[in-house]
Amino acid sequence: MENKIRVIVADDHACVRMGVRCLLEQIAHVSVAGEAVNTQALAELLDACACDVVVTDIGMPGIDGESNAIQFLRRxxxxxxxxxxxxxxxxxxPSILMGLLQHGVAAIVDKRDITASLVHAIDAALTGQGYLSNHARAAIAKAGTPQPRAGVMSAGEWKVFTMYVSGLTIGQIAARLNRSAKTISTQKRNAMRKLGLETEADVIDYACQIGLT
Known part of the structure; x- marks a missing residue:
């Protein structure tokens, strides 16, 4: 079939990439144009390879030492x-899923829904329609209507946040970055607010979900 939808698949787990490739190779109107293991590889592949849709995880190692792919996807x-x-x-x-949609992600597929939903998501994304798989839709609906996150984290706020979830205290981060504890505390609170995190339990849950801990 001519004019197949060219898809780039990015995930740091080989088994996921293999599963996605096997699934998409069974679809007549879709072809896998390339695979990436992290955001650096994804960026290089996007420069070298024409594609129509990107299918990507967000828990991959990021560029410039980032611990996930969210900042890269925003750019x-x-x-x-x-x-x-x-x-x-x-x-x-919910706040993270809503944030992705607010930044322009065309579709979100929970990995538990991958077989039933991925092809539908690709088709919908290509035609400009939004798409949420069942688990993603349920997660957002469960929280009602989350408020939009207030802005995008600065590089400094993200650095402080990742250091904090790695186990460092506010005082230790301040000493390492040669800043006041008050400044570090403010940056940590700003990062939490922009991620839609309200409690320390939310911080731990988020860090686990995206592979920071």
Whole structure:
């Protein structure tokens, strides 16, 4: 079949990439144009390989030492809004899922729904329609209507946040970065607010979901 939908698949787990490839190779109108194991590889592949849709995890190692792919996807969606992005994830935190949609992600597929939903998500994304798999839709609906997150974290806020979830105290982070504890505490609170996290339990849950701990 001519004019197949060219898909790039990005995930740091080989078994997931293999499963997605096997699934998509059974679909007549879809072809896998390439695979990436992290955001650096994804960025290089996007420069070298034409594609129509990106299917990507967000828990992959990021560029410039980032611990996940969210910041990279924000930049990608900002600079190439015409390229549909389907997020394939196990994350079920409503504020994070809503944030992805607010930044322009075309579809979100929970990995528990992958077989039934991924092809539908790709087709919907290509035609400009939004799509949520069953588990993703249920996670958002369970929280009612989450408030939009207040802005995007700065590099400094993200650095402080990742250091904090790695186990460092506010005082230890302040000493390492040569800043005041008050400044570090403010950056940590700002990061939590922008991620839609209200409690320390939320922080731990989020960190586990995206592979920071």
């Amino acid at each position: 990608l969606l900002y600079h190439t809004p015409q390229l549909p992005v389907v997020v394939l994830t196990m994350i079920h935190q």
